[in-house]
Amino acid sequence: MQKLKLTEQLRENPGFEFLAECWNDDLALQIVIRKLLAKFPQWGIACVDGVLVHWEE
Secondary structure, eight states: OHHHHHHHHHTOOOOHHHHHHHHHHOHHHHHHHHHHHHHOGGGOEEEETTEEEEOOO
């Protein structure tokens, strides 16, 4: 949770693997991750039907 909050403050992409690991760990982390993804769409990661996906243009 602390790393996710730090990520928001620094505006750095923590990486898809880290987010996916957190996503699978805890429902509360999913809520935090959804907010991060909405705030930083340039990371190329989205939540589709409850699953994290990494997309490229």
